[in-house]
Amino acid sequence: MTSPQPGASGAPGRTAVRGGLLVTASDELHADLLIEDGRIAAVAARHSDVADGWQADRTLDATGKYVLPGGVDAHTHMEMPFGGTFASDDFETGTRAAAWGGTTTIVDFALQTKGRALREGLDQWHAKADGRCAVDYGFHMVLSDVTPESLHETDLLVEEGVTSFKLFMAYPGVFYSDDGQILRAMQRAADNGGLPMVHAENGIAIDVLVEQALAEGRTDPRVHGEVRRELLEAEATHRAIQLARVAGAPLYVVHVSAEKALAELASARDENLPVFGETCPQYLFLDVENLAEPDFGGAKYVCSTPLRPKEHQEALFRGLRTDDLQVVSTDHCPFCFSGQKELGRGDFSKIPNGMPGVESRMDLLHQAVVEGKLTRRRWIDLACASPARMFGLYPKKGTLAPGADADIVVYDPHAEQVLSAETHHMNVDYSPYEGKRITGRVETVLSRGTTVLDRGEYTGRAGHGQYVPRGTCQLLG
Template sequence: MSTRTLVRGGLVITAAEETHADVLIEDGRIAALAAHGSAAADAWTADSTIDATGKYVIPGGVDAHTHMEMPFGGTFASDTFETGTRAAAWGGTTTIIDFAIQSKGGSLGEGLDTWHAKADGKCAIDYAFHMIMSDVNESSLKEMDRLVSGGVSSFKLFTAYPGVFLSDDGQILRAMQRAGSNGGLIMTHAENGLAIDVLVEQALARGERDPRYHGEVRHALLEAEATHRVIKLSQVAGAPLYVVHVSAQQAVAELVRARDEGLPVYGETCPQYLFLSTDNLAEPDFEGAKYVCSTPLRPAEHQAALWRGLRSNDLQVVSTDHCPFCFKGQKDLGKGDFSKIPNGMPGVENRMDLLHQAVVDGHISRRRWIEIACAAPARMFGLYPQKGTITPGADADIVVYDPAAEQVMSAATHHMNVDYSAYEGKRVTGRVETVLSRGVPVIDSREYTGHAGHGAFVPRGLGEYAH
């Protein structure tokens, strides 16, 4: 039996346009849009109507970088796929792309199966996977082709974390060449991990053990160097490149230079780099550990380059790199040794609101907000126009957003399974009111109505930017 829902009276905002329109949803998809008050819209009938008067009607957010239940340093990210996707929904995100991990010595397929076992039947919203490659060899290169045709079309490689994830330049080049032929997209975590390890060892020998030294040893120039290096490798391979969690102005400069040369090189940043800084890492009494992530937070003067990159489209996507660890019982594994603090921060619930605050603050426009949070990640990773926009035929992933509501971010009220907020006490304007995932309300007038298992695995096509 077909079900029809009408979202009436709101300002529909996509990356392309803003229109006062009613949206008709049928069987989980967007069926039609028509100007509010027009004869066409007035003629529609529906089983249920959502009044969006005075509100924005926006596409559900696409968070292209999350790590639910990720193993790290002897512990696991504290959000499960169930708790993490529920929190995402509360924050107006309706699709996540998480990272499945190939174990050293294991196959890509085994890694993917392990992550399906974690996520399938548990998610409140739709989900997809990237693949972290820990072992680049003949058999894993062959497997890449199979994964691309099976809907996992992006592969992450690290120039960081020697002995865990690090791939050498030859391995990265081989993977890029393979992606160049099969249409996949290589993503890189770009920091010079071997050099960082030297600086870590020297800092600890000097007795520099507090969280703030995490930012100092992971030098901005070592992010810039690795960014430059992977850009050149991608150029040699003739393949597109996506650099994750760009935090340093010097790394942005490398992306700008490559893009000015016409290279298919893309960059992502995250809210923590836009709104937080090394001042947070330096908070006393080990509080700085809450803000330990890699790439690290930078001095506040780097933020201007990131905002400029987002406005000029030299950075295309804002994702969260959501990888939460509790302050008590997880972050404190690194008390007395900053190098043992689990790397990662919570944020999947905060991204859409923080970026709306950036609209209020004049950093970006409303349409750019939707571009970097919804449309561009969907395009980049082969989900568009099924996700990331409001157009006939697209999945009815829709957020009714109240641009005037005020809220104070706090661990006391958030839904992420972590005992602190990176934005504790921050006042923002704008709040999610209702969230539809494929036409089904998961947040209804600030009440959670979703359930584990509603979210479906979404196989992805090739990125629109990549070929």
């Protein structure tokens, strides 16, 4: 690779990416790319007169590799407060880890504090992220306090590019909204074009089961999965769908973990309702047995929705293939085992809920391709194009086309690696996938034409990442 020559954007003026197999959600083609001023300027067939005539300041040789759009992780929680502590990745460490994993855009969740304005929460998240991100970022808004004032604020936020709003049917006393509040928020979204996102678990019923389990002396991490029952995810998913239907609003259900909840989404989509779902790598590659690991090791795997029995994995993969699930995000919300997960020793309900994943998502999904569970194009659709469309970022993000941001990953599909806390770059002291052998590795990453990972060497910097205002959902008819 030749030395870069700075252009007006801070990226090299003209870069050619040659020799690779370009993989997008719609195409696989042997072609070359030309990048200029941080955007894709042209795509041309390899050895064509057009491609051979390009004059570039540098050339990336992608021979034998895939050339992919940068990943879009539409569900992260950097520096999120939870259970008396904070997620261990902040925007600097978390977006650096994202870059290592081939993700060039995240959409994080800004939190409204009960009794406070949405704007105050959003401003706090802007302050956390500004000048610290290695890759580009946007925000969803968590609605923790549905009032006439906060609903009015959603109109204003949609206009400035915060176009999705999360509501919790779980965590009474913290983030929880009742059905009436959820309905009002959905009605407002139907009017202003926002996309309601729902954490679908029956939190009121779960709290009863938690109380009963603790009273019986059942305190181990595995009980977390037992009390957050599949039926209570399915029931809440059904209820959310019906509330959205009454409101005339679309719906996006986050972190779907179980077959019965997926069946509710599939049934709604069979009726042509604008209902969408996301799952996460932990539900595809881990299972409830991890929660039973000895010496409190199961605490590493405590997240909500919880890990399910292994047989749910095939149902989720089937949903990804049939488009009943449209997105794979991470719900990246890491807490160190030492000093954070250990807060729940003797009481599983006090274990901070969340797992790391922003660095491993693209590689784990490629492993699903290797195993024949997904096609290459579906991999890129789930990890790049569909989240970009879902959250109003396409075609600026999520594809390889003229005019798109030059967020590009050169990916070695034959490299082998072992996932481990010793080698990952997330700011957390364990890997949920410790010792897992996978095939495929991110080699080089460009963010808006600037190299942030160069053949396995990090070259990015805090502050390169820019805030990206979003449009409304592009998957609505």
